[in-house]
Amino acid sequence: MFARRVLALVAVATVLLASGTMVAHADHAPSPTSVVSWREHDRHRAGTAWTDIVTVTPALGRTAELQERVDGRWVTRSTLTVGDGYSAPVGVRLTHHWTARPVTWWRLHLPRTATAAEATTPAKKVVATWAPSDDPASPQVLVNKERPLTPHDWAPPDLVRPDVATLGSHDLLRPEAAAALERLDAAAHAATGERLVLASGFRPHEYQEALHARYVREHGLSAADTFSARAGHSEHQTGFAADVTRAGVPFTDFGTTSLGRWVAEHAWEHGFVVRYPEGSEAVTGYHAEPWHLRYVGADLAAYLHHGTIATLEEAFGTGPATSYPPARS
Numbered sequence: 348m349f350a351r352r353v354l355a356l357v358a359v360a361t362v363l364l365a366s367g368t369m370v371a372h373a374d375h376a377p378s379p380t381s382v383v384s385w386r387e388h389d390r391h392r393a394g395t396a397w398t399d400i401v402t403v404t405p406a407l408g409r410t411a412e413l414q415e416r417v418d419g420r421w422v423t424r425s426t427l428t429v430g431d432g433y434s435a436p437v438g439v440r441l442t443h444h445w446t447a448r449p450v451t452w453w454r455l456h457l458p459r460t461a462t463a464a465e466a467t468t469p470a471k472k473v474v475a476t477w478a479p480s481d482d483p484a485s486p487q488v489l490v491n492k493e494r495p496l497t498p499h500d501w502a503p504p505d506l507v508r509p510d511v512a513t514l515g516s517h518d519l520l521r522p523e524a525a526a527a528l529e530r531l532d533a534a535a536h537a538a539t540g541e542r543l544v545l546a547s548g549f550r551p552h553e554y555q556e557a558l559h560a561r562y563v564r565e566h567g568l569s570a571a572d573t574f575s576a577r578a579g580h581s582e583h584q585t586g587f588a589a590d591v592t593r594a595g596v597p598f599t600d601f602g603t604t605s606l607g608r609w610v611a612e613h614a615w616e617h618g619f620v621v622r623y624p625e626g627s628e629a630v631t632g633y634h635a636e637p638w639h640l641r642y643v644g645a646d647l648a649a650y651l652h653h654g655t656i657a658t659l660e661e662a663f664g665t666g667p668a669t670s671y672p673p674a675r676s
């Protein structure tokens with residue numbers, strides 16, 4: 348009897364509490380939240396920071412969650428405090444997650460506060476874009492048959508010898524590329540038990556000129572142009588290109604080795620791309636060269652890998668570069 352009365356009282360209290368809460372809500376309904384200037388589609392240069400200015404009303408020092416959609420779920424990437432005041436501009440920095448995903452989706456979520464209703468912006472589609480560099484010292488320089496190096500006889504001032512096995516000549520690279528090749532070699536060794544050999548790194552303008560001229564004598568100009576760059580158009584002149592192989596294997600056979608297959612899959616993890624892949628002859632203007640790695644930096648290499656983009660020409664959107672501009676008479 349007593350127990351039943353206690354239960355009844357609890358039930359009444361619960362109803363009172365619930366209705367009390369409801370009454371409190373009705374008296375102080377949270378004001379609707381609005382977010383102004385949240386663009387729903389953006390294109391931005393990948394790898395750079397950018398700011399989205401939004402105005403949150405009311406702001407009142409509340410917290411906003413910047414969320415990215417990953418595998419169908421919204422993940423909070425950062426939180427920001429919207430400054431005190433009726434409204435406030437919010438700087439949103441979307442930098443580091445999107446090199447892995449060329450197209451990303453973001454939204455701003457504002458949890459409910461005592462006085463303001465919760466709100467979520469529409470999802471923003473952000474497309475990352477890359478632009479090629481004309482600076483021969485930049486890892487993002489695009490060198491191909493249509494884009495010569497400027498200056499034509501460029502030679503990097505800071506070449507170093509990477510701490511990997513070499514064939515003893517043309518064994519220099521730019522410092523960033525040399526360090527990356529050392530990491531790639533260490534990872535390859537850990538995974539396969541085999542070591543990389545650097546067959547050809549930096550090659551100066553004069554050497555490339557002589558090399559191309561020799562191939563032209565041996566094979567004719569049009570054939571030579573499918574496997575050898577003319578001077579001023581060779582990535583080897585930047586110090587960012589490395590022809591690699593396995594000890595005892597001519598580099599032209601590297602692609603058929605297990606080490607070659609491992610490198611094709613993992614080079615991007617260390618900032619390299621296989622520059623002239625199989626099936627891209629109509630874009631690059633070169634036969635496949637599984638041995639020719641080009642250092643482009645971790646972000647751009649990840650962008651190509653995750654976007655399944657085969658060539659730098661496609662990553663930069665510059666179009667195919669299969670032939671040299673006609674010689675000026």
Ligand SMILES: [Zn+2]
Nearest residue numbers: 588589590639
């Ligand atoms: Zn090469």
